[in-house]
Amino acid sequence: MNASRGKTNESVVASLHEVAEEMHNKMMKGTAPTMSLPVRTKKNIEFNKRLGVFKYGKKRSIRDATSLRSANQLLRALHIIEFIEEMIDNGKSSTLREMYYISEAWGHGKFGSQNESNNLAEDLEIVTKCMREDFKLRPEEDGARMIGDITINERNRKGDWMTINARDDVGDSGYGVPYNVESEKIRLIANDVDFIMAIETGGMFDRLVENGFDEEHRAGLLHLKGQPARSTRRILKRMNEEWNLPIVVFLDGDPWSFRIFASIAYGAIKTAHISEFLATPSATYLGITADDIMAYDLPADDLSSKDVEALKAELSDPRFADGWWQDQINMMLELGKKAEQQSLAKYGLDFVTDTYLPEKLAGLGLI
């Protein structure tokens, strides 16, 4: 699967016009316009063999302008289409929050909450097969930061291409990945690393940087900042595909980290319509595993009732259906414990880079 997309502004506007045109045509024929969308829940995601990722299945819900609520949604969709076209014309972008406030001027199309406007933006992605980035819409959250011998070109806001090496040209906080990492904004130029390690917490990222792990083990380090933004998953995907670099994921050991991994490797439920652009099926979960908690006798906390609930939900999640994951999840449930990646500091500040990571990476055949 080639993840390059190369949507032009013109093709995006054309796709949006199609949506409006279809509604218009139906109304001209005297029928109520409709919009048909996949059901976006865990129960409706399926493994797509050709793409190697999880996508929405066949269950669909239909929006029909004969109900007031659905008619409002269609009206809002038309307003969004107009707003996106304006941004494309003016070379602008907008946060999802700004779009929510912009809807103040849309009369009956005004959103009741930001959740509504976010979901509708995702609906439009599904219908047009575009991505939010094509619509010039972006989230609030920060992107990842990266350190290692990786050279990229970034096109800055003036349209100039800048060359940035994520080891030599940045301070200790690293290269900040922008919200849009498509090829019109970011080009992957060169690297001198053997693999990319994606890390959940800033504390662990900084530990690996301070200990020089990236140089000693020829690694590119990427701080995920918790639940990874789309741009984070997308740049991991691109580095994996364009550079053929293995992606290793180093997270806390709890049910939420398992979910983070699933969104990186298999596709997130909310973005299953674009899993082929965001998910990296060959990514490997390095730790903290449930067996690590025992093997390394890590300081651990009791699972909360929410943790247990999340683990049980994962047992029936199709993305965790394979034997290794079922074992890990059941082991954590039995153990009744979770552990943070920084708990490795129990054995001193260098234990993670001198002992834990080399042992785990050797187990994966990566060093």
Place this chain on the structure above:
Amino acid sequence: MNASRGKTNESVVASLHEVAEEMHNKMMKGTAPTMSLPVRTKKNIEFNKRLGVFKYGKKRSIRDATSLRSANQLLRALHIIEFIEEMIDNGKSSTLREMYYISEAWGHGKFGSQNESNNLAEDLEIVTKCMREDFKLRPEEDGARMIGDITINERNRKGDWMTINARDDVGDSGYGVPYNVESEKIRLIANDVDFIMAIETGGMFDRLVENGFDEEHRAGLLHLKGQPARSTRRILKRMNEEWNLPIVVFLDGDPWSFRIFASIAYGAIKTAHISEFLATPSATYLGITADDIMAYDLPADDLSSKDVEALKAELSDPRFADGWWQDQINMMLELGKKAEQQSLAKYGLDFVTDTYLPEKLAGLGLI
């Protein structure tokens, strides 16, 4: 007040040894060691006329090794002192979270929660008149990011000084401010701006960047990321003092934003022992003010009961004692509303840079 500090590793270790020595001497004399610390609450902060910031007042609590709990605290303090000295010797640093886990090996000195270890690190700052950065301890949170024609030198982990311009040498996500911005790590080299604007949300920071506000109005832009980290407040202070640049603060309009401003301008309650290094008394609150909500008819949310409680607490907070703040707080209470800075998007994506900010900055005499 000159905010430069220039503590050497040797002087930090000497200060820590003094603490240990004092305990040792008392024990040799057969008396129980004690540690006397200021009470760290809103009720015990006072305006310091000489420094122009809020500092702890005279109320003190005494830790006395005749109780088991206090004896444990003193034991922990000694372990921390040893740990810090080791880090200084080895050129290492540690997150506060790592230190908490490291205490697993300290027997009776093991911390029960990270809150305990964080507080004790702050206690040691107070006793030694050092800063946490001197101890090589750092938080988890990310530092600010900055865009504008500002040139700094940053000493990287190899000890080399790098020159970085926060407009020309960085991507759209800007220059990431590291956790330590003391002079041994960061040098302020040159700037071509008229003022610094500190901004609460990433969405608004990105809006100003996209609209070219920094270039048009000769501004340095800094993204606070909510409650600002120490390094963020410290670099604002340094730019204000070393470059004589006005600091303008642009936040949401709610009680929590007022608190953010107080921590920037007057000193935070938790760090009142080092207010003279972190607070910038001349910083100005630009908005969103309670009158902005009315004057610009902004989309606003009802105050929650927690908001009302926070506003009422601010009315009796000595930092908000002046007339302007009392008016703003009372106005917000009367109005019963709060508004986000991104709500300005009601009037379109350019309203904030074309209308709102120029009007407000003109009111302050800054443009």
